[in-house]
Amino acid sequence: MSGAGPNACAAPPVGADGILRERGQREVFCGLTGIIWLHRKIQDAFFLVVGSRTCAHLLQSAAGVMVFAEPRFGTAIIEEKDLAGLADANEELDRVVTRLLARRPDIRMLFLVGSCPSEVIKLDLSRAAQRLNQRFAPNCHVLNYSGSGIETTFTQGEDACLAALVPELPFSDARQLMVVGSLPDVVEDQFLRLFADLGIEKVVSLPARRAGAMPGVGPNTRYLLAQPFLAETGTALDKRGAVHLSALFPFGAEGTTAWLHAAAQAFGVSEDRFEMVTAPPRERARKALAAHRDKLAGKRIFFLPDSQLEVPLARFLAGELGMGLVEVGTPYLHKGHLIDELAALPPGTLISEGQDVEKQLDRVQASRPDLTVCGLGLANPLEKTGLSTKWAIELVFSPIHGYEQAGDLAELFARPLNRRDLLRV
Amino acid sequence: MQLTVWTYEGPPHVGAMRVATGMKGLHYVLHAPQGDTYADLLFTMIERRDHRPPVTYTTFQARDLGKDTAELFKTAAREAYDRFQPQAMIVGASCTAELIQDDPAGLAETMGLACPVIPLELPSYSRKENWGASETFYQLVRGLADKERRPPPAVGEAGPRRPRANILGPTALGFRHRDDVVEISRLLGQLGIDVNVVAPMGATPADLVRLGEADFNICLYPEIAAQACSWLERTFRQKTVKTVPIGVNATREFVSEVCQVAGVMMPGAVDQGRMGWWSRSVDSTYLTGKRVFIFGDATHAVAAARVASEELGFKVVGLGCYNREFAREIRAAAEKYGVDPLITDDYLVVEEAIEAAAPELVLGTQMERHIAKRLRLPCAVISAPVHVQDFPARYSPQMGFEGANVLFDTWVHPLVMGLEEHLLTMFREDFEFSDAAGPSHLGHASAAHAPVPAMAEAAAPAVAVAETAPATPQPGGWTDEALAELGKIPFFVRGKARRNTERYAAEHGVATITRETLYEAKAHYAR
Numbered sequence: 001m002s003g004a005g006p007n008a009c010a011a012p013p014v015g016a017d018g019i020l021r022e023r024g025q026r027e028v029f030c031g032l033t034g035i036i037w038l039h040r041k042i043q044d045a046f047f048l049v050v051g052s053r054t055c056a057h058l059l060q061s062a063a064g065v066m067v068f069a070e071p072r073f074g075t076a077i078i079e080e081k082d083l084a085g086l087a088d089a090n091e092e093l094d095r096v097v098t099r100l101l102a103r104r105p106d107i108r109m110l111f112l113v114g115s116c117p118s119e120v121i122k123l124d125l126s127r128a129a130q131r132l133n134q135r136f137a138p139n140c141h142v143l144n145y146s147g148s149g150i151e152t153t154f155t156q157g158e159d160a161c162l163a164a165l166v167p168e169l170p171f172s173d174a175r176q177l178m179v180v181g182s183l184p185d186v187v188e189d190q191f192l193r194l195f196a197d198l199g200i201e202k203v204v205s206l207p208a209r210r211a212g213a214m215p216g217v218g219p220n221t222r223y224l225l226a227q228p229f230l231a232e233t234g235t236a237l238d239k240r241g242a243v244h245l246s247a248l249f250p251f252g253a254e255g256t257t258a259w260l261h262a263a264a265q266a267f268g269v270s271e272d273r274f275e276m277v278t279a280p281p282r283e284r285a286r287k288a289l290a291a292h293r294d295k296l297a298g299k300r301i302f303f304l305p306d307s308q309l310e311v312p313l314a315r316f317l318a319g320e321l322g323m324g325l326v327e328v329g330t331p332y333l334h335k336g337h338l339i340d341e342l343a344a345l346p347p348g349t350l351i352s353e354g355q356d357v358e359k360q361l362d363r364v365q366a367s368r369p370d371l372t373v374c375g376l377g378l379a380n381p382l383e384k385t386g387l388s389t390k391w392a393i394e395l396v397f398s399p400i401h402g403y404e405q406a407g408d409l410a411e412l413f414a415r416p417l418n419r420r421d422l423l424r425v
Numbered sequence: 426m427q428l429t430v431w432t433y434e435g436p437p438h439v440g441a442m443r444v445a446t447g448m449k450g451l452h453y454v455l456h457a458p459q460g461d462t463y464a465d466l467l468f469t470m471i472e473r474r475d476h477r478p479p480v481t482y483t484t485f486q487a488r489d490l491g492k493d494t495a496e497l498f499k500t501a502a503r504e505a506y507d508r509f510q511p512q513a514m515i516v517g518a519s520c521t522a523e524l525i526q527d528d529p530a531g532l533a534e535t536m537g538l539a540c541p542v543i544p545l546e547l548p549s550y551s552r553k554e555n556w557g558a559s560e561t562f563y564q565l566v567r568g569l570a571d572k573e574r575r576p577p578p579a580v581g582e583a584g585p586r587r588p589r590a591n592i593l594g595p596t597a598l599g600f601r602h603r604d605d606v607v608e609i610s611r612l613l614g615q616l617g618i619d620v621n622v623v624a625p626m627g628a629t630p631a632d633l634v635r636l637g638e639a640d641f642n643i644c645l646y647p648e649i650a651a652q653a654c655s656w657l658e659r660t661f662r663q664k665t666v667k668t669v670p671i672g673v674n675a676t677r678e679f680v681s682e683v684c685q686v687a688g689v690m691m692p693g694a695v696d697q698g699r700m701g702w703w704s705r706s707v708d709s710t711y712l713t714g715k716r717v718f719i720f721g722d723a724t725h726a727v728a729a730a731r732v733a734s735e736e737l738g739f740k741v742v743g744l745g746c747y748n749r750e751f752a753r754e755i756r757a758a759a760e761k762y763g764v765d766p767l768i769t770d771d772y773l774v775v776e777e778a779i780e781a782a783a784p785e786l787v788l789g790t791q792m793e794r795h796i797a798k799r800l801r802l803p804c805a806v807i808s809a810p811v812h813v814q815d816f817p818a819r820y821s822p823q824m825g826f827e828g829a830n831v832l833f834d835t836w837v838h839p840l841v842m843g844l845e846e847h848l849l850t851m852f853r854e855d856f857e858f859s860d861a862a863g864p865s866h867l868g869h870a871s872a873a874h875a876p877v878p879a880m881a882e883a884a885a886p887a888v889a890v891a892e893t894a895p896a897t898p899q900p901g902g903w904t905d906e907a908l909a910e911l912g913k914i915p916f917f918v919r920g921k922a923r924r925n926t927e928r929y930a931a932e933h934g935v936a937t938i939t940r941e942t943l944y945e946a947k948a949h950y951a952r
Contacts, residue, residue: 025462026459027465028459028462030458030459030460030461050426052436052521052550053434053435053436053520053549053553054435054438054439054519054520054521056431056432057464058463060432061463062463062466071430074429074430075429076426076428076429077426077427077429077432078550079550079551080550082550083524083550089426092426093426096428099428100428103773116458116460117521120525148487149459149460149461149484150458150485150486150490150521151487358504358508375466376465376469377463377465377466378469378477380474381469381474381475383475384475
């Protein structure tokens, strides 16, 4: 926070499309962090990172506060001798996987997760996965994806994981709705109930909760993205003939309604029935949001890039809670998937893609927002300068989608402000 | 490749970050891919610091690799200098940057920055965090300490001056380093000794310049400061106090070594804390011979073994460390306690060793808490790596006499308390207090244990299983009645009893283990 004062930031250069693109130091997680929630979602899968001690250290720093009897992720740490020759590294990997599967015979799906070191030395994990798959099938299915920092940012790790799953899904000609993106179990169940009430007969989730229960896919599949960070997964599903249903993301009452509506239209649900099914929960969501509106309306919020959830969340906070948007930073902007979201943002909202963290922090200090959404590396240092923060990672780890969670989502942003007002210490 | 479930140490550049973040006025430019900034969280969250670590990362991405990543590094170094104006800079590479070989050291030297730049060579694929911290501190001391500086004359105009020492080794993210330094500084004060520089923690590069002005050095954490201390010894002829003052006896020895090196009189009476009396009081009698397994960094493990055996009356049944650089110290100590030294950084090997030793208490790191949970053993943390709960708000040194008080409370807490232990042994079928439920003073359905069974018959699973088992001998030659008898032994010694019985049966050619075999083995090993 030292260095340049508030005057140092001139108006940032904005592109012709109104979006500020910056390059520089990025204060973000790599895609490996996706493992922290994916290992809970797919309960019989194991995530084996092939990387360095840094990768192992990242994972345990993020997850190690939980005390595990049997963790469902680990790292094959590349050592000096592996760097000498690649053939050797493949043998080593086979040995490590064999030891792992002997220890954990209950594992049904093993992801070999690529890292920066494994990408830079060009260790071919996709071939390794094929080789190991032949050896361990049908008990354990071996897949691979990259969670490296040089290629993926935070939630893009989930995108890479699901995109690796898609080509492996069985073919299905069934007319079905697929909900894509790992959701907390309670939220997934709520959506399934709503779709059932709307009369959509077959609804499947990607990922499923078990490795053996992954859904089929085909040209009669219509898919809704539950998360905004699924660019590659969307492309992979398109290749399998599935059709994307464009919508707002299901945050808040309006977002959830629009999201459900996209499915209802695609499956020929009548407007009357849609209204009948969604009116009561929509009303509940509005009521829950009203409780937080007093606290949040008129407050100015600044999003630093983290998860790609920033644009939809900013739309929700501005549209349904009346917050002012100072800057909405995102690590990556998929204009296709966010087309509805971008249209629903207040006109003139400053969106930034990418990051030069020192300059962005200068802008934070110059604008002194009421609330700054940022990573944990920045949160406490910003708090120390008197700025209230909301740590962004929690938004990935909490049930925030859908009608019943709309109030909880607002509360996540109201809580730091409430706490600031409450404390006398 | 090494299959790693948990790693005891981070990569060496995290060691360098611990030195840089501990210090003030020093900046670290780290050539690293996007994502390696996770390390900031270690300091802002685990240690709860209120400022960003003084580290600038180049955070290159895949698209940069085809281009000039060296230029990216130079830009980052230039901007970091301009923005932070540090007194000195360290530059280096993380594991991925090491592979692309941009040579940050060479690049920074050619940039002509207006402050000392100390290049770090930290081999990420063969060395680890502690080595990285030690090497970084050594390079900083070597690069910055002014070789002309010497202590002021022993007698000045105002009369004889007090001896002065450097306290070396404490860093950011060190296990209880914050409070250890307070405790040891206070102890030195009581002995009439001043502190010249504490480093790296709290020191600036300018402070390192005047290291030579101390009469001697105190090497508080050899993992980090031993290398620097031996260089200072060679360069300034400063002696090094090497006793690590963890535990009452070690602290006494530390006091005597400090007094000797400093040339001051041993004080008649120093407040030695409450630990000695607590341990001698009859409430602690049941602690005698408790089997304890100890694992951590070598310094803390060796110190803990001494406290456990001399000051608490435990029996050390396993001793090991994860840092090979200090294997010799562990071997020497293990020999003293008659156990095999365990020198490994493989979590799974440690788990096997603990399982085999069947201890009643595990003293270890955050990683041993995972093992202890799986094996359902009481556990206390004595060494890094640790998580956020071991950076407490309260004063919690490990060193000195107050440190010994803290150790007593911390280590005894997870054990079943005396009365409960007796009653568990006498009455095996209580629906509320049982092996499965764990110690009641830790609160019930505690995280370390299985859910409390609703019915009395489920409360002693070992017995229940044995009594409904078929009449044929169980694996290992156990008969049903012998297994049932085994189930009546309290859980914290049951593993040991099982292994002893099986060993006895094997050695004496007993094919079927009966109730009698169990008691014969008990008598046999009682000798």
